[in-house]
Each structure stands twice: as C-alpha cells, then as structure tokens.
Amino acid sequence: xxxxxxxxxxxxxxxxxxxxxxxxxxxxxxxxxxxxxxxxxxxxxxxxxxxxxxxxxxxxxxxxxxxxxxxxxxxxxxxxxxxxxxxxxxxxxxxxxxxxxxxxxxxxxxxxxxxxxxxxxxxxxxxxxxxxxxxxxxxxxxxxxxxxxxxxxxxxxxxxxxxxxxxxxxxxxxxxxxxxxxxxxxxxxxxxxxxxxxxxxxxxxxxxxxxxxxxxxxxxxxxxxxxxxxxxxxxxxxxxxxxxxxxxxxxxxxxxxxxxxxxxxxxxxxxxxxxxxxxxxxxxxxxxxxxxxxxxxxxxxxxxxxxxxxxxxxxxxxxxxxxxxxxxxxxxxxxxxxxxxxxxxxxxxxxxxxxxxxxxxxxxxxxxxxxxxxxxxxxxxxxxxxxxxxxxxxxxxxxxxxxxxxxxxxxxxxxxxxxxxxxxxxxxxxxxxxxxxxxxxxxxxxxxxxxxxxxxxxxxxxxxxxxxxxxxxxxxxxxxxxxxxxxxxxxxxxxxxxxxxxxxxxxxxxxxxxxxxxxxxxxxxxxxxxxxxxxxxxxxxxxxxxxxxxxxxxxxxxxxxxxxxxxxxxxxxxxxxxxxxxxxxxxxxxxxxxxxxxxxxxxxxxxxxx
Numbered sequence: 134x135x136x137x138x139x140x141x142x143x144x145x146x147x148x149x150x151x152x153x154x155x156x157x158x159x160x161x162x163x164x165x166x167x168x169x170x171x172x173x174x175x176x177x178x179x180x181x182x183x184x185x186x187x188x189x190x191x192x193x194x195x196x197x198x199x200x201x202x203x204x205x206x207x208x209x210x211x212x213x214x215x216x217x218x219x220x221x222x223x224x225x226x227x228x229x230x231x232x233x234x235x236x237x238x239x240x241x242x243x244x245x246x247x248x249x250x251x252x253x254x255x256x257x258x259x260x261x262x263x264x265x266x267x268x269x270x271x272x273x274x275x276x277x278x279x280x281x282x283x284x285x286x287x288x289x290x291x292x293x294x295x296x297x298x299x300x301x302x303x304x305x306x307x308x309x310x311x312x313x314x315x316x317x318x319x320x321x322x323x324x325x326x327x328x329x330x331x332x333x334x335x336x337x338x339x340x341x342x343x344x345x346x347x348x349x350x351x352x353x354x355x356x357x358x359x360x361x362x363x364x365x366x367x368x369x370x371x372x373x374x375x376x377x378x379x380x381x382x383x384x385x386x387x388x389x390x391x392x393x394x395x396x397x398x399x400x401x402x403x404x405x406x407x408x409x410x411x412x413x414x415x416x417x418x419x420x421x422x423x424x425x426x427x428x429x430x431x432x433x434x435x436x437x438x439x440x441x442x443x444x445x446x447x448x449x450x451x452x453x454x455x456x457x458x459x460x461x462x463x464x465x466x467x468x469x470x471x472x473x474x475x476x477x478x479x480x481x482x483x484x485x486x487x488x489x490x491x492x493x494x495x496x497x498x499x500x501x502x503x504x505x506x507x508x509x510x511x512x513x514x515x516x517x518x519x520x521x522x523x524x525x526x527x528x529x530x531x532x533x534x535x536x537x538x539x540x541x542x543x544x545x546x547x548x549x550x551x552x553x554x555x556x557x558x559x560x561x562x563x564x565x566x567x568x569x570x571x572x573x574x575x576x577x578x579x580x581x582x583x584x585x586x587x588x589x590x591x592x593x594x595x596x597x598x599x600x601x602x603x604x605x606x607x608x609x610x611x612x613x614x615x616x617x618x619x620x621x622x623x624x625x626x627x628x629x630x631x632x633x634x635x636x637x638x639x640x641x642x643x644x645x646x647x648x649x650x651x652x653x654x655x656x657x658x659x660x661x662x663x664x665x666x667x668x669x670x671x672x673x674x675x676x677x678x679x680x681x682x683x684x685x686x687x688x689x690x691x692x693x694x695x696x697x698x699x700x701x702x703x704x705x706x707x708x709x710x711x712x713x714x715x716x717x718x719x720x721x722x723x724x725x726x727x728x729x730x731x732x733x734x735x736x737x738x739x740x741x742x743x
Contacts, residue, residue, distance in 0.1 A: 240603075261344075265282075276306035285300065299311055299312070300312045308329065311329075335448065339440055339442065342439045344404055353376065360406065362374050363426045365437070366401050382428060401477065411482060412460045425437065468483065495587075500600060508605070509613055532711055548562050616640070625645070648693060651686075656678040
C-alpha cells in the first residue's frame with residue numbers, strides 16, 4: 134500500500150466512521166403528537182433572593198379541572214395586533230397565552246396557517262407567560278394576583294406597537310395592582326408591574342414572571358445536534374437543560390416537582406428554546422433575581438421563573454418593576470439588536486454548539502452573503518468558494534506533495550524490492566527519500582481532516598439557523614433546511630406523483646438528484662488517482678462514494694449542496710495543481726481501469742468455480 138493511498142484511506146475512513154456513528158446513534162425520530170393534560174403553573178413564594186436560593190410550591194392555580202378550563206376559555210380577552218404579531222391576553226390571570234407570527238407559516242404552503250408560539254389552557258398544548266406577586270409578610274395567597282385573578286382593563290383596547298394597555302386588580306387587603314403591557318415592532322414585550330398599598334398595615338411581596346409549558350412541544354426534533362428546552366444566562370454563564378433532562382433536576386421542591394435554582398447578581402435571562410422559536414423572561418439589566426427551571430412530574434409541566442427581590446410597602450407606599458418578555462422567531466439580526474440594547478449575551482440563545490468559534494463566523498458570512506445575493510442556495514455555494522479559498526494555501530501544499538509522491542512512486546517500488554522482508558530498512562530508506570526530496574506524506578490528508586470540523590460546523594449552521602428555514606434555491610428546492618425533495622421514483626419531478634416521504638426506506642432506495650450528484654462528485658474525485666493494487670483497498674474505495682451518497686442523502690439539502698460544491702472545487706484544484714507539478718491525472722483512464730479490473734475479477738471468480 135503506497136503512503137498516498139494509505140493517508141487517503143485513513144482520512145476517508147475517519148470521516149466515514151464519524152458520520153456513521155452520528156447517523157446511527159442520533160437519527161431524527163418521527164414526530165408524534167401526544168395529548169397532554171392541562172394543569173396550570175405553580176407560582177413561587179416570596180423570599181429574599183440575595184439569600185441562599187431555594188423555592189417552594191406556592192399558589193397552585195386550579196385550571197387543571199374541567200370547569201376551570203371552561204372558565205379560562207370563556208374569560209374576556211384583550212387583542213394583540215402588530216405588524217408581526219397577532220393574538221390576545223386573557224384577563225383571567227392577565228396571562229399572555231395566545232400569540233401567532235404573521236410573517237411565518239407552518240409550511241411553505243401559505244394555506245398552512247401562521248406559526249403559533251403561545252397557546253391558552255384548553256388548546257391541547259398550553260404554553261403561556263404568567264406574571265404576579267408572591268405574598269410575603271402581612272399577605273396571604275388571596276391578597277396577591279395569581280393564575281386565576283380576574284383583571285379588568287384600566288386603559289387601552291388593543292395591545293399594539295404604539296398602544297400599551299394597563300390592567301388593574303384591587304386586592305381584598307387594600308392593595309392596588311397594575312400591569313402595563315407594551316410591545317415593540319418585533320417580538321419584545323415590556324411588562325411593568327406596580328403595587329400601591331392603600332391599606333393600613335405594612336406588607337411585602339415579590340414580583341415574578343413564569344413561562345409554563347404543558348408537556349413537550351409537539352414538533353420537538355429530539356436530535357443530538359439541536360438543543361431544545363431551557364436556555365438561561367446567569368452573569369455571563371450559559372446554561373442549557375434539555376426537556377428530557379428536566380425530570381432529573383437536583384432539587385426536590387415538593388412531591389413530583391424538581392427544580393434547578395441559581396442566583397443572578399446583575400444580568401441574566403431564562404426561558405425555553407425550540408428549533409426556530411423561543412420565549413424568554415428578561416429582568417432589567419443590573420437586576421438581581423432568582424432563576425428557576427422547574428419540572429412538575431405529576432402534572433407534566435415544564436416551567437421557568439424569574440423571581441425578583443421582595444419589596445416592602447408601608448401604608449401609602451407604591452413600588453413598580455419592569456421586565457421584558459421575548460416571544461418569537463430566533464432571527465439573528467433581531468436578537469443581536471436586543472443584545473445591543475442591553476440584553477446580556479442574548480445572541481448565545483442561538484444554539485451555536487461546541488464549535489461556536491467556527492459556527493458563529495460561518496453563519497455571519499453566510500448571512501451577509503445572503504443579504505448580498507438574495508438566494509440562500511447560491512449563498513451556500515459562494516460560502517464554499519470562500520472557505521476553499523481560505524484553505525487554498527494548505528491545499529496547494531498538500532496537492533504538490535501528492536504530485537511529488539506520484540513522481541517518486543517508481544523509486545519507492547525499487548526500495549521495496551531491495552528491502553525485501555526487512556520492513557525497518559524499508560521505512561528508514563523511505564524516510565531518507567522523503568527528506569531528500571522534501572516530501573511530507575502526512576500533508577496529503579491534512580486538508581481532509583480540517584474539513585471535518587468545518588463540515589460539522591456548517592451542518593450545525595444549516596440545521597439550527599432560523600434563516601435557513603424554508604429558504605428556497607430554485608425549482609423543487611424550496612426549503613434548504615430539509616432533505617432533497619426530488620426522487621428517482623418520479624424521475625426527479627418529471628412524473629406527476631410525489632417523491633417518497635423523507636426518512637422512509639423508499640426515499641433511500643429512490644435517491645434524489647442532490648445525493649446522486651454527491652456520489653458522482655466523490656467518485657470523480659477518487660478517480661484522480663489509480664485504484665490501489667491491493668484488492669481490499671480497491672473494494673473499499675469503490676464502495677465509499679455510494680455509501681456516503683445514501684448516508685448523506687437524508688441530510689438537509691443545503692448541506693448536501695455544500696458538499697457537492699466542495700467536492701467539485703477540490704477536484705478542480707487537485708487536478709490543476711497536480712498537472713502544474715508535472716503529474717497528469719488520467720481520470721477517464723482510471724475509470725476504464727476500474728471496469729476492466731472488475732471484469733477480470735469476475736472472470737477469475739468464474740474460473741475458480743469451474
């Protein structure tokens with residue numbers, strides 16, 4: 134086995150093993166709709182957030198019962214209407230529990246309806262934001278607003294970008310609670326909670342915000358490469374907890390409920406992130422608060438809380454606190470603008486992964502290319518050209534080394550003949566030859582190895598970044614974040630029936646046009662060099678392009694497009710550079726040789742049978 138083929142085999146084998154293990158261990162499962170129970174959130178109790186963190190169950194809303202659900206469904210509502218949002222606020226609890234995104238539909242088909250981020254109790258998959266005050270000294274649960282409080286509208290008719298609304302509730306204890314809600318032109322709500330003590334005694338209470346989700350999201354991907362669940366920032370430290378990990382949280386709050394609690398000194402936020410959507414509680418910058426991730430096993434509620442410090446009010450005093458709520462799409466530019474406005478490290482709410490030092494700049498470049506070109510498919514191709522240009526000095530050195538190795542092949546064969554069975558002598562003489570000719574046999578596989586983290590980083594970007602969702606290229610390729618929609622089953626769209634569903638056995642058998650081009654590009658790249666003389670090596674190399682074709686065929690079509698482009702550029706670079714060094718690759722001759730070798734092998738097999 135010559136060193137060039139050995140290096141290529143090792144690099145290709147490593148790539149194959151990494152992707153095979155990943156593909157087999159973490160396949161995207163089929164989505165299953167599960168009916169969830171409809172209990173309500175559990176409110177925290179007041180406490181000194183500067184002390185050792187800890188919470189306990191407080192007032193439990195009774196919207197888990199059928200009558201209470203009916204009551205919640207019949208409660209008056211206040212409309213939400215902006216250029217990008219529609220929905221409503223339930224006056225029962227004053228909760229923001231109905232929110233749709235006007236700019237985005239469930240599928241590329243406009244008739245599929247707008248994406249719904251928040252849903253009210255009784256809808257089947259309740260998900261809402263709830264605000265209130267946890268009672269402290271001098272107050273009971275009935276003296277503070279909770280999940281079932283019936284608020285009244287004090288001002289405003291519709292919550293819009295230029296028209297805030299104010300809700301009011303008068304407590305039996307003589308307290309006047311107000312909640313003013315405002316929203317900007319994108320996805321950020323501003324919630325101002327105030328309390329006025331019109332009673333005769335001193336009291337204390339702690340304002341809080343809750344995000345409650347009843348059951349897991351219906352469209353959860355459950356894929357290793359994607360984080361879905363709690364995402365939180367606490368004084369510069371990012372914390373992520375998957376939905377599947379929440380039942381194993383350390384702190385037991387009560388029977389059936391577990392929590393993770395941390396104290397934020399100055400800057401932080403907490404919420405839930407899905408594939409493309411997110412809701413986040415954001416206290417004001419510089420504010421201390423208690424950050425809680427909670428799971429109620431008995432009622433199957435996922436919950437995050439932001440509990441602010443307890444406030445004391447003497448008779449006649451008033452207090453107010455302002456927080457924010459993000460509820461919408463994980464658009465990079467929008468989130469970056471909120472970070473610029475003071476939300477600490479908000480851009481890290483996007484799941485950049487382990488290779489964040491690669492995924493962030495790759496996405497930045499792809500984003501700006503898309504702005505310039507206006508088409509995501511061509512932007513991916515342009516990105517690949519730029520990445521290959523950056524790696525060109527290393528590739529040039531590698532291909533020059535490979536060309537020199539080819540020139541040295543006859544002399545290496547003579548060394549092997551002279552050394553005979555003395556492997557140590559052969560290795561010594563080969564090393565001396567490499568040194569004399571200034572050839573590094575290891576440099577041939579280095580660019581291939583460097584492409585592995587770049588490949589995974591780009592896959593992460595294409596899979597996670599919102600900007601790839603429903604991004605069209607041309608013709609049938611109208612969503613580059615999904616697998617190739619074409620298929621041999623319908624002659625790549627020429628016949629009047631649909632291609633097999635992605636992920637099915639038929640989809641693997643009747644391969645799409647992009648995976649087919651991927652296999653061809655890998656095959657041609659391989660034929661730049663003659664097939665190894667060793668029969669086992671030759672067989673491995675012969676099968677490798679087509680194995681990769683079927684393995685990668687179910688990946689996002691944007692990623693397959695990158696891989697095809699990368700292979701094509703690599704083939705061109707290697708061909709031209711090796712010719713410039715005096716070695717002329719005979720691609721078509723190598724293809725013919727491979728067929729002749731197969732014919733000879735078939736004849737030999739027939740002879741053996743006779």
